[in-house]
Amino acid sequence: MKPALLLIVLLASAASVQGNPEVATIIDQEYGAATSEGILLLQSPASAAEPEQWTVYARDPFRQGELVRALLTLDKEGWAPAANGAGTKLLQRVPTQPIAFNRVKLRSADVRKIAQQTAMLAKMNFVTAAYQLAANATTGAPEWGLALNDTNGAEIGFIVISAETGAVIHQQWGNDADGTDAAAPGGTKGERAAVEVKKTARRAWEWTGDAGLETGRFFKKLFSRD
Template sequence: MKTSLIFSLLLAGASLGHANPEIATIIDQEYGAATSEGVLLLQSPASAGDPTQWAVYARDPFRPGELVRAALTFGKGGWAPKAAGAGPKLLSRVPPQPIAFNRIKFRSADALKIAQQNAVLAKTNFVTASYQLAADAATGAPQWGLALNDNGGDEVGFIVISAETGAVIHQQWDNGLASNTPGAPVSPPEPGSKGERAADNVKRAARRAWEWTGDTGLEVGHFFKRLFKGDN
C-alpha cells in the first residue's frame, strides 16, 4: 500500500524533528509528483514543540487555478496523510511560488530555537508557536513565519526566518520592539515619530503578508491581535 511505503521511507530516514522536507516525499508517494512539485504552503496549529500536524496546500494538477489540501498527522507509524479538500477557495490568498523543499536547511525545530533566542533578546516569553512555510515571492527562498503565543493563546510576537540560511528577516514583539534588518538588534521607535509610524506600517505589512488561510481552522488572521487591537 502507498501509506505503508510512506511510513517505511520516513522511519528509515526521518525523525519527527526533521520531517519538513520529507513532507514533499509523502505528498509525492500519496498523490504524485505533479502535486508534490506544486506545494505552496504548510501550516500548523499552535504547538509547544515541533508540530505533529500539518495542513499542506498544493496546486491542483488537473484543474488550473484550483488547490488541493492534505492533512498530515504524526502517530506511532509515522506521518499519515489524508485528503482534506479541493477547490478554488481553500485560501483567501495564494502564495505565488511553490516551496523549494531542497533548499530547506533550517527546519521547524531550528526555526523554533531561533525564535526562542530572539525572544530572550526582546525580553519576551512565549509558550507555543504556530508555523507557516511559504516561498519568498521575489527569490523563491523558503521562509518560516511563526506566530508566538503566550499561555492565554494571545500572540506576543511574530518572526520570519529564512529556511535556507536561518537569518531573521523580520521580527515584532508586543512590547514594541521590532527589527526588519537581518542581524540587527530589536529596538523601540520613539512614540509619535515617523519611525513609529513606519514601524507600524512594517508590522501591518508583515501580518498581511502571511494571511493565507481561508477555511482550514488553522486561522492566522488573528496574528497580532494584541498588537493591533484598533486595526480594522
C-alpha cells in the same frame, strides 16, 4: 523521484519523526509528483512541542487556478496523509511560488531554537508556536513564519526566518505582533510608517480564509494517477 522534491534532512530515527515531515516525499508517494512539485504552503497549529499535524496546500495539477489540501498527522507508524479539500476557496491569499524543498536546510525544531534565542534578546517569552513555510514572492527562497503565543494563546510575537540560512528576516513583539499599536496615532510620521511596515509584513503571512471543502470521491478522483 526528483532530488528537488526531497527535504534536505531525511528521517533517520524514530526521534527525528517528531520534526516536520518530509512533506514533498510523502505527497509525491500518495498523490504523485505533479502535486508535490506544486506545494505552496505548509501550516501547523500552535503547539508547545513539535507539531504533530501539518496542513499542506498545493496547486491542483488538473484544474488551473485551483488548490488541493491534505493533512499529515503523526501516528504510531509515522506521518499519515489524508485528503482534506479542493477548490478555489481554500486560501484567502495564495503564495505565488511553490516551495523549493531542496533549499530547505532548517526544520521546525531548528527555527524554534532561533525564535527562542531571538525572544530572549527581546526580553519576551512564548509558550507555543504555530509554523508556516512558504516561498518568498520575490526571490523564491523558502521562509518560515512563526506566530508565537503566551500561556493564554494570545500572539505576543511573530518572526520570519530563512529556511535556507537561519537568518532572522523579520520580527515583531508585543502589540505590533497582532497588528495593533496604541502609541502609533500619536507618534511621529516616521514611527507611524514603521508600524505600518510591521503590520504589512505580518499580514503577508495571513493566507487562510474561510475554506469551502470539496471532499470524498471527487478529491480521490482528482489525485488519480490514471
